[in-house]
Amino acid sequence: MDFSQSQQQKRCNTVLLSPAQTPRSSVRRSLRYSLSMDLWSSNIKPDRGVNVEVILRCRPLNDDEKQLKLPVVISCNEGKGEVSVVQNTAYKQIDKTFSFDKVFGPTSRQKELFDEAISPIVNEVLEGYNCTIFAYGQTGTGKTYTMEGGRVGEVESGEFPSDVGIIPRAVQQILDVLEARNEEYSMKVTFLELYNEDIMDLLAPDESLNGRMTSPESQ
Template identity: 45%
Template sequence: MMSSPVPVRRKNKANASQNIKVFVRCRPMNAQEKAGKSHNIVTVQNSREVVVKERPTDKFAKTFTFDHVFGQDSKQIDVYKAVAKNSVEEVLNGFNCTIFAYGQTGTGKTFTMEGERALDSTTWEEDPLAGIIPRCVNHLFDELRMQKVEFTMRVSFLELYNEELFDLLSAHDDFSKLRLYEDSTKKGSCIIQGLEEVLVRSKTDVYSILEKGIHSTTNGSHSYECPLQ
């Protein structure tokens, strides 16, 4: 079993001291690990703690505490509700939020952020396997439609691979135009110059951008960051 921590940076007026949250999601063993008779080194002790024991015979174990721990049977909807739902609401209140999935290859970042498509499901929206990104989009558009406000939404999709930046929505193959700067006017922010920003009008627009971006990834591997602004 491996773990994939998902820290969430939040600016919350009411709780400004707690603007970063760290979650861990443990994925089930895959077929190869089962066939190889691998053993779990991580046990979910309760909703906040994992216990790591490198070998089953080890006497000593280390306990790590997080804001929330998701076990191997956790559902996409429950991860969304605990990790991202509040951030979407904060974005709608004018705050910037980032949801960042971190973990070694094969730990479940793509599964958590993007999700998968169940065979019998026609849209991202109804899909129980949809991850955090399509669920955020769904939530944002539903809320904005209910509030009947005028809005503009632009989407960028960026991959950081082997310390290089790739614009997944760019029509050109020349990635050298992408440059990363610290934003001197906003503390803690950065600017990616040259990054494509696509205007979107509906959930469907975003889902097709998501599909397009996924097809452009290097190796199908991602470093996932989902900035909500």
């Protein structure tokens, strides 16, 4: 999203990681979702110690995984921002603990994640900082669910359905704040998909407008 406003360029970035809770034979990593919000600019926000935060979210086991009685190999300590992974080798069990800026466990709700981790970043965009939030993780770990949302349930009196994810919530917050300011504003939105070196403009009215990207090696 681009807004035009004469401010210095500033940046903040958040990476949402989705680990697999159950062991998988092949690990296929995919980087799918990125939400970039710009207000011009390029310096680091002066009062931030770091300009990249890494947040980890674990999804619950799905019905198939429960039916197959697959073991849960990750435990989340949200208070400490830690995740422990249990690995059973032929000879012994190895536990490893990893620390993140924030951890959201399998029972975390969409609103909770948005309010605690994303809403402050959206406010920074509205203050003039460039921010990117992207989700990274192997297939089936919850990137789409976190960024876009799950099945849409009942809409309750102006509130989002509980399954709605980060992108619609961020857009709503931006529009609410801009409307409350009662000033004239313009907003530009782009929605691109990059898959196997094909770039798709998901908002293009005509498919022929989609371009194909080529890497330097393939030229």
